[in-house]
Amino acid sequence: MGCFFGPSCVARSALGYPLDLMSTPASPAPGVYHSRSRVTRNRAVLAAAGVALVLLGYLIGRLQGGPGDAAAAVPPGAQGSSAAAPGAPGATVPGDAPAPSADDPQATEPSSEPPAPEGGTDAYGTIQAESATNQQGLQYEDTQDEGGGQNVGYVNNGDWLRYDDLNFGTTPATRFAARVASDVGDGVTGQLDIRLDSPTAPPVGGLTVGNMGGWQNWQTQSTVIMPVTGKHTVFLTFASQSGTEFLNLNYFAFSH
Template sequence: MRALSQNSSPQRLLVAAVALGLTAAAAFAGTLGANAALPSTPSGWTQVFADDFTGSAGSGVNTANWQYTTGTSYPGGPANFGTGEVETMTSSTTNVRLDGSGNLLITPVRDGAGNWTSGRIETVRSDFQPPSNGVLRVEARIQLPNVTGNSALGYWPAFWMLGAPYRGNYWNWPSIGEIDIMENVNGINNEWATLHCGTTPGGPCNETSGIGGQRACSPTTCQADFHTYRVEWDRSTSPQQMRWYLDGVQFHTVNANQVDVTTWTNATNHGFYVILNVAMGGGFPAAFGGGPTSATVSGIPMKVDYVAVYSKAGSGSTSSPTPSATTGSGTRDAYSTIQAESYNSQSGTQLETCTDSGGGQNLSYVTNGDWALYQNVNFGSTPATQFYGRVASGAAGGVSGLVQIRLDSLSNAPIGSFALANTGGWQTWSTVPANITAVTGTHNVYLTFSSGQPADFVNVNWISFGH
């Protein structure tokens, strides 16, 4: 899914790096040792997630924080993860393990038949986004696989983020947004940073290349030492902005007004999850010499010292802005199943694995005041008069609430609702119908929740409408 462009030669990258200020980068990189602990929270920020990969040598990752992605694709998604990479991802500690010294190792390995395995982990959480008028900061300290030249052909390590609506859909890339904080290929001393959005091929974000920038590591190479890779997603500026940093030095910026409003909203008005992986082969390595080949060396890990996510509150309202309804690309059909996890934005909810028919994920831990937004829902010219919700509840006795539908603004009155109490368990599913005020045209649909008790009262798998 990641950038496939070849923007500059290594020689030009080195010149660009000098122009951006190598002295500051060197000073920053030199302040931390090879197995440094998680740094203290930067002044003005609040830590919202962190893992410094402390644990016994040979153990797996903390599955409260991370989930393994295995195989050669997401279930039902594009083959080879949509990028042409050739490895099989596993949860084996051969490919993903702690080193006992505070580092995570993700290691590609070739077997005797020439087949590659590697590792890909993703945060369980998929709600990382800035608060309204605030800033999100996502960073990691990483040493890239220490291999170069022909021995490195095909290596593709990455630290990146995908929009939450991708989970359970797997065919809505790049519209749901991808933020590549760090990518590297073929052992080149360079970091690539990219925002993917819009449509492919081409579109407002120049896919499949995306809107990218790049910078060389210095004074040590990206492969020879640890460096710190960071993105800041800033909703406090006008226009909104994303900024990329290598060892504390900013080198790439994307402003919201570089694309149209709908593209930016679709790509950013929701949470994200964080990914660490080392792919082998595919389109990006192919742009820089190809691989893997028989000369490619097996078993060289990407080392991750820590991953941390910070948030900085903004001034004014803490609720997300209400976008206006739009038509065109990205329109949803009101009369097909709208998966609850495919929201464009939400407040208060979480996602969990769903055991209902079809699997995927569901909204969970939903309580009074929570909401989820589904943009561009097309009801057509024949009025919709019914709403259906696939819901479950394990709420305690006496706890119940309303599942409501609102159009275009959280402040608008509901057009319909149904009440829900315990259904027999949080994964005991029932389809509940409700009458709604007749609706035509295209609208932003808010799913809102109201209860007289401060307790979780509903899980939601999907919603739909009928005549």
């Protein structure tokens, strides 16, 4: 816009200034402002789109790579750099399992007791004498003892009874008891010995029996034996110097 020819214009003209230099600059056309605003907005949109694409690519890479990529990205020299040096407190040798804590209720020492043998006849139950797997020189007869059934009779020197697979378990048997009767002459005795796995093996224990007042006058006699565990064939062997029958046997059992 030009000068309005007011007093200031006259003064400026008198000083020699051109009137066109004193004129007010013309305002830009409205379209110029709109063009600049559009350019600025387009640049901002492009920048935001670029950032969004970068973030999207990062997320896709994380989803496809999985947790293993993070470990793979660690430089080889950096792995294990925080581990304690061998010999340092808290350091562990590869392959060594941590020692169990004494306060841990599950930290129990392995049992030194051998596993119990399976099957067989329970050595701690009542074993009827007439249930022998095999025998030599003996006869069976009806018994008058409590419970009835039969007993082994006419026991003489050199006779024996065999019982297979008696299971003594892992806790040793230390006693033997037998239900016996005898009407042998006064002063005559005989021997009942317990042997393992052979009728000629050294005895682990035995009973010395004498006159009890009748062949059906039953008594329970017991003795201490050497500790026996596991599963064995048990032989009861009989010996006497009299040369005559000296014993009847109804049943027997072992105990701890």
